[in-house]
Amino acid sequence: MRQFFGMSPSGNLEEALHGLKDPQLIMLLSNNEQFEDHVKKLESLFPGVPSIGCIGMSYDVRVVEKGVGVIAYYDGINAVANVLEHVSVMPVKYIGRLQKDIHSIKSSGRDTVCIDFCSGNDACVLTTIYSALQRSNISLVGGTGDGGKVSANGKVYEDAVAYALIKNLNGKVKAYKENIYHQLGNYRFVASGTDKANYRLGQLNGKPAKQVYQNILHVTEEQISTQTFKNPFGKINGNDTCIISIKEVSGNSLTCFRQVNDSDVLILLELGDYRQIVRDTIQTIKNDFQRISAVFSVNCLFRYLLFTDHHYMKDYLMDMSTLGHHAGLVGYGEHYNNRFVNQSMTCVVFE
Amino acid sequence: MKFRKKSQQEEKTLDPIVYVVESLQGYRSALIQSEVDSLHELSMVRHSFGNVLHDSESLRESLSDFEQTFSSINTVSAQFASVKDNIFESVSQVQGKVETLKSSSLQVANHFEEMQSTFDTFQLSLNEIRKCMGRIVSIADQTNILSLNASIEAARAGEQGKGFATVAGEIKSLSEEIKNLVSMVDSSVGEVESGTDQLHASIQTSHQALEESLTKVDETYAMFDKITQAAGGAESVQTEISGVIDDSKSKLHTLSSFFEKMKNHYDTVMQHINRVSSMGTTKSAMYEDIDNMMAQIPPIIDDYNAG
Numbered sequence: 001m002r003q004f005f006g007m008s009p010s011g012n013l014e015e016a017l018h019g020l021k022d023p024q025l026i027m028l029l030s031n032n033e034q035f036e037d038h039v040k041k042l043e044s045l046f047p048g049v050p051s052i053g054c055i056g057m058s059y060d061v062r063v064v065e066k067g068v069g070v071i072a073y074y075d076g077i078n079a080v081a082n083v084l085e086h087v088s089v090m091p092v093k094y095i096g097r098l099q100k101d102i103h104s105i106k107s108s109g110r111d112t113v114c115i116d117f118c119s120g121n122d123a124c125v126l127t128t129i130y131s132a133l134q135r136s137n138i139s140l141v142g143g144t145g146d147g148g149k150v151s152a153n154g155k156v157y158e159d160a161v162a163y164a165l166i167k168n169l170n171g172k173v174k175a176y177k178e179n180i181y182h183q184l185g186n187y188r189f190v191a192s193g194t195d196k197a198n199y200r201l202g203q204l205n206g207k208p209a210k211q212v213y214q215n216i217l218h219v220t221e222e223q224i225s226t227q228t229f230k231n232p233f234g235k236i237n238g239n240d241t242c243i244i245s246i247k248e249v250s251g252n253s254l255t256c257f258r259q260v261n262d263s264d265v266l267i268l269l270e271l272g273d274y275r276q277i278v279r280d281t282i283q284t285i286k287n288d289f290q291r292i293s294a295v296f297s298v299n300c301l302f303r304y305l306l307f308t309d310h311h312y313m314k315d316y317l318m319d320m321s322t323l324g325h326h327a328g329l330v331g332y333g334e335h336y337n338n339r340f341v342n343q344s345m346t347c348v349v350f351e
Numbered sequence: 352m353k354f355r356k357k358s359q360q361e362e363k364t365l366d367p368i369v370y371v372v373e374s375l376q377g378y379r380s381a382l383i384q385s386e387v388d389s390l391h392e393l394s395m396v397r398h399s400f401g402n403v404l405h406d407s408e409s410l411r412e413s414l415s416d417f418e419q420t421f422s423s424i425n426t427v428s429a430q431f432a433s434v435k436d437n438i439f440e441s442v443s444q445v446q447g448k449v450e451t452l453k454s455s456s457l458q459v460a461n462h463f464e465e466m467q468s469t470f471d472t473f474q475l476s477l478n479e480i481r482k483c484m485g486r487i488v489s490i491a492d493q494t495n496i497l498s499l500n501a502s503i504e505a506a507r508a509g510e511q512g513k514g515f516a517t518v519a520g521e522i523k524s525l526s527e528e529i530k531n532l533v534s535m536v537d538s539s540v541g542e543v544e545s546g547t548d549q550l551h552a553s554i555q556t557s558h559q560a561l562e563e564s565l566t567k568v569d570e571t572y573a574m575f576d577k578i579t580q581a582a583g584g585a586e587s588v589q590t591e592i593s594g595v596i597d598d599s600k601s602k603l604h605t606l607s608s609f610f611e612k613m614k615n616h617y618d619t620v621m622q623h624i625n626r627v628s629s630m631g632t633t634k635s636a637m638y639e640d641i642d643n644m645m646a647q648i649p650p651i652i653d654d655y656n657a658g
Contacts, residue, residue: 089650127643188397190390196642205391236632261639263386265632338640 001076001168001350003294005060005327009067013038016070017045023072025079025164027115027296028053029329030068032147036156038068043154050081052152052162054117054145057304057330061317071296071327078167080105083152084128085160088121091128098132098163105165109137113173113348115296116142117150118161122333122340123259125161130338138165139175140338141348143298143331171351174288177336178281178345179241180303181269184231187216189266196259200250201233204266208252216268221249229271229306232343236265243269245302245342257333257342275312278319285323285349295320297328297347304330323349372648379645383638390631397624404617411610414603421600428592435589438582442575449575453568456561463558470551477547480540484533491526491533498523 004023008015011034020026026049030038035055042051058069073079080101084094105112114133118125122144133140142163152162166173189212193202204212210221219227225248233256234241244266245257260266285292297320307313320326328347336346501519505512 086650090647090654092644092647093651093654123639124643124646127640128647131640131644188394190387190394192387205394235635236629237636238629238633259639261635261642262383263390263631263635263638265390265628265635338636 001170001293002074003296003325003327003350004072004074005058005069005325006072007058007060007064007067007069009064011038011067013041013045013068013070016068017042020070020072021074023049023074024077025049025073025081025166026051027071027117027164027329028068028151029056029058029064029071031055031066034068035147035149035151039151039154039156042070047154050079050153050164052081052083052115052117052150052164054119054143054150054162054329055147056143056145056332057301058328059299059317059330060325060327061321063304063313063317063330069327073166073294076168076170076293078105078169079164081152081162081164083150083155083157083160083162084125085157087119087125087161088159091121091125091161095128095132098129101165102132102136102138105167107136107138107165107167110172110174111169112136112138112165112167113175113350114138114140114142114163114165115348116140116161116163116335117145117329118142118333118335119145119148119150119157119159122335126335126338126340129161129163134338139173139348140335141175141296141298141346142335143329143346144333144335145329146332166350168293168350170293171291173348173350175336175346175348176281176285177240177334177339177341178277178347179243180272180274180277181232181234181241181243181343182272183234183241184268184270185216187268191260191264191266192262193253194260194262194264195253196261198250199247199256199259200253201256201260201266202253209254210249210252213246213254213268224249224254228343229302231271232269233260234267234269235260236267237339240339241267241269242339242341243343258340271306274307275315278316281345282319282323289349289351291351292324292349294350295323295326295328295347296350297326297345298331298334299328299345300334300343301330301332302343303345369649369652372645376645379638379641386631386634386638390628393624393628393631397621397628400617400621400624404614404621407610407614407617411607411614414607414610418600418603418607421596421603425593425596425600428589428596432586432589435582435586439579442579442582446572446575449568449572453565453572456565456568460558460561460565463554463561466554467551467558470547470554473547474544477540477544481537484537484540487533488530491529494526494529495523498526 004020006016006018006020011031013034023046026042026046028038028042028051030053032055035053039053042053058064058071082097082101084091084097086093114129116125116129126140130140149156149158150160150162151157152160189204191201191204191209192206193209194200195202201209203209210224213219213224213227214221217227217231224246228246232246233244235244242258244260247255247257249255285295304313307316317326334341334344334346336344498519501522502516505516505519508515
């Protein structure tokens with residue numbers, strides 16, 4: 001299989017599609033103003049080719065911030081794209097579509113991945129989608145787009161999740177999640193007083209969440225929303241830690257970028273040696289694969305901002321390109337199987 | 352979500368499912384609250400047991416320090432043995448010197464003996480000289496009488512005896528001179544005898560002092576023997592101390608092994624606590640999945656009811 005990446009900083013779709021021939025799956029990463037037009041034009045240029053799209057920045061060895069990026073696969077894949085609607089209330093109503101697509105793609109599990117672009121209610125969406133995927137051992141990698149819109153097969157949807165099932169005909173696929181944070185101190189909290197609809201975290205071990213966060217990190221209320229770059233929360237899930245970013249202070253509660261549930265076990269995280277962690281991830285992938293055809297990743301917007309602030313983004317993309325053809329999306333939340341996380345990188349590697 | 356009144360027409364609706372879902376949601380909330388409490392308690396257990404583990408580790412470290420202290424005592428005790436060895440060596444060296452001193456003193460004593468013998472011979476020789484001088488005086492007296500007789504005979508002879516009388520007078524003078532010389536020699540011999548007596552007395556005194564010194568040397572040697580014996584006694588005390596320390600170390604080691612075993616048990620318990628805790632965290636993800644799924648049922652039923 002092969003991966004194509006085309007881009008136009010000015011938002012010229014034809015320019016971004018220059019050189020693309022016989023794609024078997026197209027992923028459109030557009031901007032707020034041109035999204036609908038790009039979706040329509042893409043469908044007219046490649047009618048019948050499965051496609052998904054969302055609003056967001058894209059990259060290969062450099063980032064396209066406001067224009068348009070296109071990632072496409074060809075030569076050695078089977079792909080199908082579709083959408084689940086009404087994700088804010090009942091994505092499961094459309095689960096039959098996914099079940100049918102899983103059946104049609106004839107996955108062996110280790111050769112297929114599901115890539116999704118979601119407009120919201122991510123945790124519920126991932127629960128729903130992964131309930132079907134896990135029965136066929138299919139991994140999921142994806143992210144949240146901007147503007148509450150996604151596209152699938154030439155049509156724009158609001159309140160929906162667009163997904164693509166990609167079967168690699170020439171080898172395996174494997175999904176990864178990278179966390180550049182590690183535990184701060186030995187703090188361990190049981191969350192309570194949560195409002196999952198508004199992503200609010202009320203109490204930690206029975207004490208107001210804001211007060212606990214401030215007491216430990218000695219920051220003012222105003223500093224909390226930026227302190228999350230250095231010290232987000234981590235939700236413990238067995239041996240895994242899922243990062244939860246803090247959005248803002250709401251009274252004595254903290255509003256997050258992901259839902260927190262009563263009985264969630266949280267820890268405080270601190271930024272680690274991200275350059276080394278990235279090198280370790282690259283080495284892990286190299287150890288797992290003798291030959292890499294393509295890497296698709298979703299990097300959190302917060303990571304993009306952090307890496308840019310630390311003048312590391314360019315080096316990061318160059319480092320990732322040592323794996324082979326690497327392209328991806330800057331998301332507002334990252335998806336890894338049934339886990340919705342913040343401030344992370346998820347990726348899928350095709351043999 | 353409204354619950355419709357029961358009627359023949361309403362029996363065909365999905366409202367009972369909504370009721371069940373709402374009830375399940377209530378149970379789920381109660382279950383989650385219970386889970387929060389359980390996790391809190393588990394967290395307390397984990398914390399408390401962490402303290403137990405920490406204290407146990409501190410105690411084990413203290414015991415280890417104790418073991419180290421015993422080792423230090425043993426080292427110091429061994430240093431004491433080294434000091435004892437130094438004493439042995441020093442005493443041995445001093446005894447060697449004393450032995451040499453004694454040997455030298457005995458040689459001096461032998462020389463004194465030889466001197467005494469020489470003095471005795473000298474005394475005998477002086478006595479012989481005195482005897483010879485007595486005989487010389489006696490001969491001089493006889494010569495004097497003879498010269499007197501010769502003078503008398505010369506006077507009788509008259510003129511012919513004048514020369515003989517002169518000779519007899521000179522013989523008398525000679526014998527007088529001999530007597531004077533013998534008297535001078537006798538006086539000198541007397542002085543020699545007197546000096547010799549003093550020297551003899553000094554030699555006797557020195558000899559006596561030397562003998563006393565030799566006695567002291569022997570006593571000193573014996574005292575060093577006692578020091579060596581005492582140091583040897585200290586060695587047995589050190590051996591006893593070392594034995595007690597070894598015994599204590601052995602018991603301490605047994606105690607440490609016990610704590611090591613206890614620590615392993617504690618670690619196992621901690622692993623179980625952590626595993627339970629980890630399982631608790633996966634449950635929270637499951638609750639989220641259940642919640643996410645259950646939350647979709649009422650809208651679906653609404654959607655279904657709406658036709």
